[in-house]
Amino acid sequence: MKKVLIIGANGKIGKILTNKMKEAEDFSPVAMIRKEEQKSYFKDLGVETKLVSLEGELDDIESAVKGLDAVVFTAGSGGSTGQDKTLTVDLDGAVKTMEAAKANEVKRFVIVSALGADDRSFWDKSGIKPYYVAKHFADRTLKTIGLDYTIIRPGMLKDDAGTGKITLEDPMSAESVQREDVAEVILTSLRQDNTIGKVIEFNNGDKNIEEAVASI
Amino acid sequence: MKKVLIIGANGKIGKILTNKMKEAEDFSPVAMIRKEEQKSYFKDLGVETKLVSLEGELDDIESAVKGLDAVVFTAGSGGSTGQDKTLTVDLDGAVKTMEAAKANEVKRFVIVSALGADDRSFWDKSGIKPYYVAKHFADRTLKTIGLDYTIIRPGMLKDDAGTGKITLEDPMSAESVQREDVAEVILTSLRQDNTIGKVIEFNNGDKNIEEAVASI
Numbered sequence: 362m363k364k365v366l367i368i369g370a371n372g373k374i375g376k377i378l379t380n381k382m383k384e385a386e387d388f389s390p391v392a393m394i395r396k397e398e399q400k401s402y403f404k405d406l407g408v409e410t411k412l413v414s415l416e417g418e419l420d421d422i423e424s425a426v427k428g429l430d431a432v433v434f435t436a437g438s439g440g441s442t443g444q445d446k447t448l449t450v451d452l453d454g455a456v457k458t459m460e461a462a463k464a465n466e467v468k469r470f471v472i473v474s475a476l477g478a479d480d481r482s483f484w485d486k487s488g489i490k491p492y493y494v495a496k497h498f499a500d501r502t503l504k505t506i507g508l509d510y511t512i513i514r515p516g517m518l519k520d521d522a523g524t525g526k527i528t529l530e531d532p533m534s535a536e537s538v539q540r541e542d543v544a545e546v547i548l549t550s551l552r553q554d555n556t557i558g559k560v561i562e563f564n565n566g567d568k569n570i571e572e573a574v575a576s577i
Numbered sequence: 578m579k580k581v582l583i584i585g586a587n588g589k590i591g592k593i594l595t596n597k598m599k600e601a602e603d604f605s606p607v608a609m610i611r612k613e614e615q616k617s618y619f620k621d622l623g624v625e626t627k628l629v630s631l632e633g634e635l636d637d638i639e640s641a642v643k644g645l646d647a648v649v650f651t652a653g654s655g656g657s658t659g660q661d662k663t664l665t666v667d668l669d670g671a672v673k674t675m676e677a678a679k680a681n682e683v684k685r686f687v688i689v690s691a692l693g694a695d696d697r698s699f700w701d702k703s704g705i706k707p708y709y710v711a712k713h714f715a716d717r718t719l720k721t722i723g724l725d726y727t728i729i730r731p732g733m734l735k736d737d738a739g740t741g742k743i744t745l746e747d748p749m750s751a752e753s754v755q756r757e758d759v760a761e762v763i764l765t766s767l768r769q770d771n772t773i774g775k776v777i778e779f780n781n782g783d784k785n786i787e788e789a790v791a792s793i
Binding site for chain 1 (some may be wrong): 635664665669670697706713714721
């Protein structure tokens with residue numbers, strides 16, 4: 362039974378992932394959330410919460426990580442806040458969680474990034490270049506910080522029901538991917554150690570998620 | 578004679594540094610600037626210019642770096658632009674110049690950072706936390722990218738005439754430092770190879786710059 366801290370558990374992917382882990386027999390999720398009023402959702406699910414801000418002290422994040430087996434970072438400042446939050450949450454907030462994991466010897470770390478996060482010409486066309494800069498440097502830091510990382514890079518996110526299928530080949534040519542399928546890729550990555558040290562770029566496709574992730 | 582690309586040559590420190598290098602017998606400066614109208618200042622000085630935007634193509638930055646011996650990065654988006662520029666200029670712009678230097682095997686790279694750029698509790702008090710996040714991650718990337726780096730971290734910058742003296746000990750306790758002295762620390766670092774792989778945190782003090790830099 363892997364105890365996993367889900368950072369950004371109250372987000373859309375975070376909630377789906379928390380539910381999936383709670384149902385699974387091999388995972389025990391702990392939800393890291395930012396606001397008191399977000400607690401009840403997880404309490405009703407029977408999932409432990411840690412109330413910690415990514416903009417707060419590193420010590421508090423370290424306390425939340427302590428004693429767990431893995432971290433999933435799926436938080437985001439969102440489109441409605443300013444670029445200051447892009448820097449302090451999406452970049453430095455993410456890196457603080459990596460540092461906290463490292464300090465506590467919680468080696469396994471999965472981050473939800475974005476398709477195109479290494480492609481500067483794509484950023485220029487995206488209309489949200491600062492977001493991609495932040496995601497790029499969070500990922501880049503993760504690659505060198507000394508954790509057993511997996512970087513998950515889905516395309517445009519949709520709320521429709523999952524299909525259980527993705528494509529890893531030429532993912533930029535597909536348009537989008539369901540959040541439920543992203544959560545499934547995260548779970549599958551945590552189960553399959555071949556994903557350590559890998560970047561998984563994907564979108565909706567025709568390959569079973571377990572097989573696709575096993576093939577990377 | 579070291580040929581040095583000064584990125585941000587039109588800035589306050591950049592101009593002082595360009596003048597100092599032009600006067601020195603062991604340096605030949607090349608000024609990287611962003612705007613056509615900035616050219617005349619350097620033409621009058623007899624200094625070659627490269628017109629390249631840090632927000633532009635990596636290829637253009639690579640062309641500017643090619644064939645030189647060292648790079649000094651002293652550009653900054655400044656306080657009057659938005660946080661989007663903090664991400665695209667101070668962070669990603671800086672890192673693109675590192676990548677360009679690396680691709681061209683221009684190993685020697687000096688960056689002007691800021692005192693406190695590794696101290697998150699200081700960022701929180703500074704009122705310009707996003708700027709420190711950007712500077713921190715630019716520096717952090719430089720440390721791992723495989724260049725012969727020196728990271729220059731002055732305190733609050735003043736326009737008064739230089740004193741030729743700094744302190745490296747407890748620099749946070751001093752208040753500020755003159756831009757002219759910062760330019761002198763950059764020059765001295767390029768002359769002294771003991772500064773490779775080092776971070777120099779300093780402020781106004783009572784030690785001769787050459788001696789202080791030799792002692793790090």
